Amino acid sequence: MVSLQTPVCDFGQPAPDFALPGVDGRVWTRDQCRGEKGLLVMFICNHCPYVKAVRDRIVRDARELAALGIGSVAIMSNDPSDYPEDSFENMQRVAAECGFPFPYLLDETQAVAKAFGAVCTPDFFGYDAGLGLQYRGRLDASRKEAAPPDARRDLFEAMREVAATGRGPREQIPSMGCSIKWRGEGD
Template identity: 80%
Template sequence: MVSLETPVCDFGQAAPDFALPGVDGKLWRRDNCKGDKGLLVMFICNHCPYVQAVRERLVRDTQELIALGIGCVAIMSNDATDYPEDSFDNMRRVAEQFGYPFPYLFDENQAVAQAYGAVCTPDFFGYNADLGLQYRGRLDASRKETAPADVRRDLFEAMRQVALTGRGPAEQIPSVGCSIKWRTA
């Protein structure tokens, strides 16, 4: 398992469009996921310990961001053939178990992860109302273990700032996680 760090935020980069199936049986596009104040695109999966460590916090933070006008969506782009824990059926099970308040989408051919430049799980892309990138950092100080309850909520604070001002913070700490499990050619 390779741990990777996300690149620095490329402020203003446009959010690529997508059309992906959700565990709810719907086909979701980028613009269906967007809120009035912006969009948070999260690349996550089921088996990664970095994601498992923050699932409850993802639910808490996205519920609060949705209330602030930030639409939220999670995309699973791992090769589910080699990683059956990340299968569509298991995605549905995890989304129900944790009560995901956001669409959980399957990027089976990995084209959306490639379009976004996603490198790891979790990988967060925070956009403003104009769908310009404003945040490419971590959720919080959690790694493979959940950080203490009182740590700074980096992602939430950044996206709250985006909702209020349209701009993300200049200083951002990269997210760390498991590499996306790319299909072999």
């Protein structure tokens, strides 16, 4: 399992558009997922220990960000052939078990992950109301285990700032996680 860190935030980079199938049977686009004040795009999967450690925090933060006008969406781009836990059926199960308050979408061709420049799970992209990138950092200090409950909520604080001012923090700590499982590539 390759562990990677995300690159530094490229402020203002536009959010790529997409139209992907969700676990709810709908096809979702970028603009259907966005909120009045911005959009949080999360690349996650079912099998990654980094994601499993923070699923409850992702749900909490997405709910609280929705109240601030930030829409959220999660995208699964792994090739499930080597990771059956990441199958569409398992995506549906995980979304239901965890009570995801956001669309959970399948990027079967992996074109959306490539368009965003996603490298790992979890990988977070926070956009302002005009869909310019303002945050490319971690959720919090969690790794393969959840950080203490009182850990600073980096992602939430950054996106709250984006909702209030349209700008993300200048200092951002990269997210860390498992590499995206690209088609035709082994670990």
